[in-house]
Amino acid sequence: MREPILAENLAPYSALSSTHDTINGLCDALEAVADSLPGNVDRQSCRCLSQTLIPLLERAQQREERQVFPTVRLRSAPASAFERLKNEHFEDLCVAEEASEVLARLARDEEVNKEAAGYLLRGLFTMLRRHIAFESQFVSGLKPPQ
Numbered sequence: 013m014r015e016p017i018l019a020e021n022l023a024p025y026s027a028l029s030s031t032h033d034t035i036n037g038l039c040d041a042l043e044a045v046a047d048s049l050p051g052n053v054d055r056q057s058c059r060c061l062s063q064t065l066i067p068l069l070e071r072a073q074q075r076e077e078r079q080v081f082p083t084v085r086l087r088s089a090p091a092s093a094f095e096r097l098k099n100e101h102f103e104d105l106c107v108a109e110e111a112s113e114v115l116a117r118l119a120r121d122e123e124v125n126k127e128a129a130g131y132l133l134r135g136l137f138t139m140l141r142r143h144i145a146f147e148s149q150f151v152s153g154l155k156p157p158q
């Protein structure tokens with residue numbers, strides 16, 4: 013009887029850990045492209061990242077909003093904190109869309125302002141890392157007593 017309850021309590025934290033692993037992987041890939049600018053760009057990596065960035069980020073954010081937030085919200089967390097996290101999801105996704113277009117242009121070897129591209133990519137992975145650090149700290153602070 014105790015194990016299903018424990019599994020149910022830990023499920024949102026496991027889901028969050030999984031989504032953050034995905035986003036960390038995207039951040040590492042974005043950083044690798046940014047580091048390769050201006051003259052050492054791997055066009056195949058840019059193509060792959062331009063195609064996967066939005067779907068992976070969107071899926072991770074949706075999973076958090078559907079499987080994590082509703083469960084931990086029941087633990088008397090302030091609604092404003094969840095609104096902040098959801099707003100950050102939206103902002104991150106907007107910047108990711110812009111980054112995805114730039115990555116596609118780099119993949120096609122089209123003219124791109126490399127300095128602006130580097131700034132955009134670095135801005136995105138910095139935002140994403142900041143978001144998951146806050147989200148992780150906030151949600152783990154709501155963990156039920158073991």
Ligand SMILES: [Fe+2]
Nearest residue numbers: 073076101147
């Ligand atoms: Fe998130």
